[in-house]
Amino acid sequence: MKKGINIWSFREGSTIKQCVELAEKAGFEGIELSLNESGELGLDATEKEINAVRSMIDDSGIALTSLATGLYWSYPMTSDDASVRAKAVDVCKKQIEVAQGLGVDAILVIPGAVGVDFIPGAAVIDYERAYERALEAIGSLVPHAESAGVSIAIENVWNKFLLSPLEMRSFIDAHQSDRVGAYFDVGNVLYSGYPEHWVRILGERIKRVHFKDYRREAGGLHGFVDLLAGDVDYPAVVAALKEIGYDNYVTAEMIPSYKTYTDQIIYNTSGAMDAILGRTER
Numbered sequence: 038m039k040k041g042i043n044i045w046s047f048r049e050g051s052t053i054k055q056c057v058e059l060a061e062k063a064g065f066e067g068i069e070l071s072l073n074e075s076g077e078l079g080l081d082a083t084e085k086e087i088n089a090v091r092s093m094i095d096d097s098g099i100a101l102t103s104l105a106t107g108l109y110w111s112y113p114m115t116s117d118d119a120s121v122r123a124k125a126v127d128v129c130k131k132q133i134e135v136a137q138g139l140g141v142d143a144i145l146v147i148p149g150a151v152g153v154d155f156i157p158g159a160a161v162i163d164y165e166r167a168y169e170r171a172l173e174a175i176g177s178l179v180p181h182a183e184s185a186g187v188s189i190a191i192e193n194v195w196n197k198f199l200l201s202p203l204e205m206r207s208f209i210d211a212h213q214s215d216r217v218g219a220y221f222d223v224g225n226v227l228y229s230g231y232p233e234h235w236v237r238i239l240g241e242r243i244k245r246v247h248f249k250d251y252r253r254e255a256g257g258l259h260g261f262v263d264l265l266a267g268d269v270d271y272p273a274v275v276a277a278l279k280e281i282g283y284d285n286y287v288t289a290e291m292i293p294s295y296k297t298y299t300d301q302i303i304y305n306t307s308g309a310m311d312a313i314l315g316r317t318e319r
Contacts, residue, residue: 038278040310041067041102041288043247048299053077053090057097059300063307067102068094069288070139072132074108080131087138094139102286103190103220103245104136105145110156114174115149115167115198117160122170125149129178129189137185143244145220146189148175148208150196155258167198168208175212182216190220190244193235200229202238209242218242222290223269224249224261232269236277246278246287248310261292263302264309271313287314 042065047056053070060068070090073079078090094101112125132144148171153159175189182189191199191209199205209217219239223232223246236243250267251260265271278287289306311317 038246038275038284038314039066039102039286040307040314041065041069041286042303042306043069043105043288043290044071045105045107046289046291046294046302046306048294054093057094057099059303061098063303064311065099065303065307067100067286067288069102069105069145069286069290072104072106072108072128072135074111078135080108080128082135084138087135091139101139101141102288103141103143103145104132104139106132109147109149110153113147113149113162115151115162115170117162122174126174126177129174130181133178133181133185133187133189136187142186143188143190143218143220145192145245146175147194147196148191148198150198152197153195155195164198171198172208172211175217179212179214179216183214186216188216188218188244190218192220192247193222193225195225195228202230202235205235206238206242209239218244220245220247222247222249223274224251224267224290227251227253227268228256228260231273233273233277236274236281236283240281243281243283245285246283247290248287248313249290249292263291264289264306264313275313275315 042060044056108128114125116122136144151164151167152161219242221243226232250262250264250269252262252267295302
Protein backbone atom coordinates (compact mmCIF):
# COMPACT_ATOMS: atom_id res chain seq x y z
CA MET A 38 0.00 0.00 0.00
CA LYS A 39 1.12 3.54 -0.75
CA LYS A 40 1.01 6.44 1.69
CA GLY A 41 -0.95 9.57 0.77
CA ILE A 42 -2.44 12.62 2.45
CA ASN A 43 -5.51 14.72 1.67
CA ILE A 44 -5.08 18.44 1.03
CA TRP A 45 -7.66 19.28 3.72
CA SER A 46 -5.07 18.20 6.30
CA PHE A 47 -2.92 21.27 5.64
CA ARG A 48 -2.92 24.79 7.00
CA GLU A 49 -5.93 26.75 5.73
CA GLY A 50 -4.95 29.07 2.91
CA SER A 51 -1.99 26.98 1.76
CA THR A 52 -1.43 26.77 -1.98
CA ILE A 53 -1.36 23.42 -3.76
CA LYS A 54 2.37 23.86 -4.32
CA GLN A 55 2.99 24.52 -0.61
CA CYS A 56 1.00 21.41 0.32
CA VAL A 57 2.85 19.28 -2.19
CA GLU A 58 6.24 20.47 -0.95
CA LEU A 59 5.34 19.81 2.70
CA ALA A 60 3.84 16.41 1.92
CA GLU A 61 6.99 15.38 0.08
CA LYS A 62 9.21 16.68 2.88
CA ALA A 63 7.18 14.70 5.44
CA GLY A 64 7.66 11.47 3.50
CA PHE A 65 4.35 11.00 1.70
CA GLU A 66 4.22 9.28 -1.66
CA GLY A 67 1.05 10.95 -2.85
CA ILE A 68 -1.41 13.78 -2.25
CA GLU A 69 -5.16 13.96 -2.79
CA LEU A 70 -6.38 17.28 -4.16
CA SER A 71 -9.87 18.76 -3.94
CA LEU A 72 -12.20 20.32 -6.48
CA ASN A 73 -13.60 23.49 -4.93
CA GLU A 74 -16.22 26.10 -5.78
CA SER A 75 -13.46 28.47 -6.83
CA GLY A 76 -9.72 28.98 -6.43
CA GLU A 77 -6.75 27.10 -7.85
CA LEU A 78 -8.81 24.04 -8.71
CA GLY A 79 -12.36 25.33 -8.95
CA LEU A 80 -15.46 24.49 -10.94
CA ASP A 81 -14.36 27.02 -13.54
CA ALA A 82 -10.85 25.54 -13.89
CA THR A 83 -9.70 25.59 -17.50
CA GLU A 84 -7.73 22.90 -19.31
CA LYS A 85 -4.68 25.14 -19.12
CA GLU A 86 -5.02 25.56 -15.35
CA ILE A 87 -5.55 21.84 -14.82
CA ASN A 88 -2.51 21.05 -16.94
CA ALA A 89 -0.44 23.53 -14.92
CA VAL A 90 -1.34 21.74 -11.67
CA ARG A 91 -0.51 18.39 -13.23
CA SER A 92 2.82 19.67 -14.52
CA MET A 93 3.73 21.01 -11.09
CA ILE A 94 2.91 17.64 -9.49
CA ASP A 95 4.84 15.77 -12.17
CA ASP A 96 7.89 17.90 -11.38
CA SER A 97 7.63 17.06 -7.67
CA GLY A 98 8.67 13.89 -5.91
CA ILE A 99 5.14 12.68 -5.17
CA ALA A 100 2.09 11.60 -7.15
CA LEU A 101 -1.59 12.47 -7.25
CA THR A 102 -3.65 9.82 -5.48
CA SER A 103 -7.23 10.84 -6.34
CA LEU A 104 -9.56 13.85 -6.44
CA ALA A 105 -11.93 14.71 -3.59
CA THR A 106 -14.50 17.47 -3.18
CA GLY A 107 -16.64 18.86 -0.38
CA LEU A 108 -19.17 20.34 -2.79
CA TYR A 109 -21.67 17.51 -2.39
CA TRP A 110 -22.59 18.88 1.04
CA SER A 111 -23.84 22.03 -0.72
CA TYR A 112 -25.24 20.19 -3.74
CA PRO A 113 -26.56 16.77 -2.64
CA MET A 114 -27.69 14.32 -5.30
CA THR A 115 -30.64 13.47 -3.06
CA SER A 116 -32.08 16.99 -2.62
CA ASP A 117 -35.83 17.60 -2.93
CA ASP A 118 -34.87 20.44 -5.28
CA ALA A 119 -34.41 19.14 -8.82
CA SER A 120 -32.10 22.04 -9.71
CA VAL A 121 -29.79 21.14 -6.84
CA ARG A 122 -29.72 17.52 -7.95
CA ALA A 123 -28.83 18.67 -11.47
CA LYS A 124 -26.04 20.84 -10.06
CA ALA A 125 -24.66 17.84 -8.14
CA VAL A 126 -24.50 15.81 -11.34
CA ASP A 127 -22.73 18.70 -13.08
CA VAL A 128 -20.22 18.88 -10.21
CA CYS A 129 -19.46 15.19 -10.63
CA LYS A 130 -19.03 15.58 -14.39
CA LYS A 131 -16.54 18.38 -13.76
CA GLN A 132 -14.80 16.26 -11.14
CA ILE A 133 -14.43 13.44 -13.67
CA GLU A 134 -13.13 15.89 -16.27
CA VAL A 135 -10.57 17.39 -13.85
CA ALA A 136 -9.46 13.96 -12.64
CA GLN A 137 -8.89 12.83 -16.21
CA GLY A 138 -6.91 15.99 -16.88
CA LEU A 139 -4.81 15.42 -13.78
CA GLY A 140 -4.20 11.81 -14.71
CA VAL A 141 -5.91 10.22 -11.70
CA ASP A 142 -8.36 7.34 -11.98
CA ALA A 143 -10.59 7.80 -8.92
CA ILE A 144 -12.79 10.54 -7.48
CA LEU A 145 -14.39 10.77 -4.05
CA VAL A 146 -18.16 11.11 -4.36
CA ILE A 147 -20.79 11.59 -1.65
CA PRO A 148 -24.05 10.35 -3.23
CA GLY A 149 -26.31 12.61 -1.20
CA ALA A 150 -27.68 12.50 2.32
CA VAL A 151 -30.74 11.58 4.33
CA GLY A 152 -29.69 13.97 7.09
CA VAL A 153 -26.54 15.78 8.23
CA ASP A 154 -26.28 16.65 11.92
CA PHE A 155 -23.18 18.85 11.58
CA ILE A 156 -24.77 21.19 9.00
CA PRO A 157 -27.27 23.49 10.73
CA GLY A 158 -30.63 23.49 8.98
CA ALA A 159 -29.75 20.63 6.63
CA ALA A 160 -32.84 19.09 5.07
CA VAL A 161 -34.02 15.64 6.07
CA ILE A 162 -34.82 13.54 3.00
CA ASP A 163 -37.03 10.46 2.95
CA TYR A 164 -34.61 7.51 2.92
CA GLU A 165 -36.25 5.60 0.08
CA ARG A 166 -36.44 8.69 -2.10
CA ALA A 167 -32.81 9.46 -1.31
CA TYR A 168 -31.80 5.95 -2.38
CA GLU A 169 -33.73 6.20 -5.66
CA ARG A 170 -32.33 9.65 -6.45
CA ALA A 171 -28.77 8.61 -5.66
CA LEU A 172 -29.12 5.51 -7.86
CA GLU A 173 -30.43 7.64 -10.70
CA ALA A 174 -27.71 10.28 -10.37
CA ILE A 175 -24.80 7.85 -10.18
CA GLY A 176 -26.33 5.78 -12.97
CA SER A 177 -26.41 8.82 -15.23
CA LEU A 178 -22.72 9.43 -14.52
CA VAL A 179 -21.47 5.91 -15.24
CA PRO A 180 -21.03 6.48 -19.01
CA HIS A 181 -18.95 9.61 -18.31
CA ALA A 182 -16.78 7.74 -15.81
CA GLU A 183 -16.29 4.79 -18.13
CA SER A 184 -15.41 7.02 -21.07
CA ALA A 185 -12.85 8.95 -18.99
CA GLY A 186 -11.37 5.89 -17.30
CA VAL A 187 -12.17 7.38 -13.89
CA SER A 188 -13.83 5.48 -11.05
CA ILE A 189 -16.65 7.02 -9.01
CA ALA A 190 -15.60 6.02 -5.50
CA ILE A 191 -18.51 6.44 -3.09
CA GLU A 192 -17.47 7.43 0.41
CA ASN A 193 -19.11 6.30 3.62
CA VAL A 194 -19.73 9.51 5.54
CA TRP A 195 -21.98 10.86 8.28
CA ASN A 196 -24.96 11.34 5.98
CA LYS A 197 -27.37 8.82 7.58
CA PHE A 198 -27.31 6.98 4.23
CA LEU A 199 -25.85 3.65 3.08
CA LEU A 200 -25.42 2.83 6.73
CA SER A 201 -24.04 -0.69 6.46
CA PRO A 202 -21.41 -2.40 4.31
CA LEU A 203 -24.10 -4.71 2.94
CA GLU A 204 -26.17 -1.75 1.76
CA MET A 205 -23.12 -0.02 0.30
CA ARG A 206 -22.21 -3.22 -1.56
CA SER A 207 -25.71 -3.54 -3.01
CA PHE A 208 -25.76 0.11 -4.08
CA ILE A 209 -22.43 -0.26 -5.89
CA ASP A 210 -23.36 -3.55 -7.54
CA ALA A 211 -26.65 -2.12 -8.83
CA HIS A 212 -24.66 -0.08 -11.36
CA GLN A 213 -22.97 -3.13 -12.87
CA SER A 214 -19.84 -1.15 -13.67
CA ASP A 215 -16.28 -1.54 -12.50
CA ARG A 216 -16.12 2.27 -12.60
CA VAL A 217 -18.39 2.49 -9.54
CA GLY A 218 -16.79 1.47 -6.27
CA ALA A 219 -16.15 2.52 -2.70
CA TYR A 220 -13.94 5.16 -1.14
CA PHE A 221 -13.69 3.52 2.25
CA ASP A 222 -13.09 5.85 5.20
CA VAL A 223 -11.80 3.88 8.16
CA GLY A 224 -12.57 6.43 10.87
CA ASN A 225 -16.08 7.27 9.71
CA VAL A 226 -17.55 3.89 10.66
CA LEU A 227 -16.25 3.75 14.24
CA TYR A 228 -19.38 5.30 15.72
CA SER A 229 -21.56 2.49 14.37
CA GLY A 230 -19.39 -0.45 13.35
CA TYR A 231 -16.03 -2.02 12.67
CA PRO A 232 -13.93 -0.98 9.68
CA GLU A 233 -12.33 -4.38 9.20
CA HIS A 234 -15.81 -5.83 8.60
CA TRP A 235 -16.50 -3.22 5.93
CA VAL A 236 -13.21 -3.98 4.19
CA ARG A 237 -13.93 -7.69 3.88
CA ILE A 238 -17.51 -7.15 2.71
CA LEU A 239 -16.68 -4.48 0.14
CA GLY A 240 -13.58 -6.35 -1.02
CA GLU A 241 -12.38 -5.54 -4.51
CA ARG A 242 -15.01 -2.77 -4.79
CA ILE A 243 -12.72 -0.56 -2.69
CA LYS A 244 -11.01 1.92 -5.01
CA ARG A 245 -9.35 4.10 -2.36
CA VAL A 246 -9.04 4.26 1.43
CA HIS A 247 -9.02 7.16 3.89
CA PHE A 248 -7.19 6.78 7.18
CA LYS A 249 -8.62 8.64 10.16
CA ASP A 250 -9.00 7.74 13.82
CA TYR A 251 -11.95 8.18 16.15
CA ARG A 252 -12.50 8.00 19.89
CA ARG A 253 -15.98 6.61 20.53
CA GLU A 254 -16.37 7.98 24.05
CA ALA A 255 -15.90 11.57 22.83
CA GLY A 256 -18.78 11.43 20.34
CA GLY A 257 -19.65 13.78 17.50
CA LEU A 258 -17.02 15.56 15.45
CA HIS A 259 -14.92 15.96 18.60
CA GLY A 260 -14.23 12.24 18.43
CA PHE A 261 -11.80 12.55 15.52
CA VAL A 262 -8.23 12.39 16.81
CA ASP A 263 -4.69 11.76 15.58
CA LEU A 264 -3.94 8.39 14.04
CA LEU A 265 -3.33 5.76 16.76
CA ALA A 266 -4.96 7.99 19.41
CA GLY A 267 -8.45 6.57 18.83
CA ASP A 268 -10.28 3.25 18.77
CA VAL A 269 -9.53 2.05 15.23
CA ASP A 270 -7.94 -1.39 15.39
CA TYR A 271 -5.37 -0.61 12.73
CA PRO A 272 -3.64 -4.03 12.83
CA ALA A 273 -7.03 -5.60 12.03
CA VAL A 274 -7.73 -3.01 9.31
CA VAL A 275 -4.37 -3.55 7.61
CA ALA A 276 -4.80 -7.32 7.84
CA ALA A 277 -8.22 -7.05 6.18
CA LEU A 278 -6.86 -4.79 3.42
CA LYS A 279 -4.08 -7.28 2.74
CA GLU A 280 -6.62 -10.11 2.77
CA ILE A 281 -8.60 -8.52 -0.08
CA GLY A 282 -5.43 -7.70 -2.00
CA TYR A 283 -5.68 -3.93 -1.69
CA ASP A 284 -2.38 -2.34 -2.72
CA ASN A 285 -3.36 1.20 -3.72
CA TYR A 286 -3.18 4.44 -1.74
CA VAL A 287 -4.21 4.78 1.87
CA THR A 288 -4.71 8.52 2.30
CA ALA A 289 -4.79 10.32 5.62
CA GLU A 290 -7.58 12.87 6.04
CA MET A 291 -6.75 14.76 9.21
CA ILE A 292 -9.50 17.14 10.24
CA PRO A 293 -9.36 19.40 12.15
CA SER A 294 -5.74 20.53 11.91
CA TYR A 295 -3.73 21.73 14.90
CA LYS A 296 -4.46 25.25 16.18
CA THR A 297 -0.76 26.02 16.55
CA TYR A 298 2.32 24.54 14.84
CA THR A 299 -0.13 23.43 12.18
CA ASP A 300 2.43 21.76 9.93
CA GLN A 301 3.34 19.30 12.69
CA ILE A 302 0.19 17.26 12.04
CA ILE A 303 1.62 16.35 8.63
CA TYR A 304 4.81 14.94 10.14
CA ASN A 305 2.98 13.19 12.99
CA THR A 306 0.56 11.60 10.55
CA SER A 307 3.37 10.40 8.32
CA GLY A 308 5.10 8.74 11.25
CA ALA A 309 1.90 7.10 12.46
CA MET A 310 1.20 5.74 8.98
CA ASP A 311 4.70 4.28 8.80
CA ALA A 312 3.95 2.40 12.02
CA ILE A 313 0.54 1.26 10.79
CA LEU A 314 1.97 0.02 7.49
CA GLY A 315 4.90 -1.74 9.17
CA ARG A 316 7.56 0.57 7.78
CA THR A 317 9.29 1.34 11.07
CA GLU A 318 11.41 -0.86 13.31
CA ARG A 319 10.03 -1.53 16.75
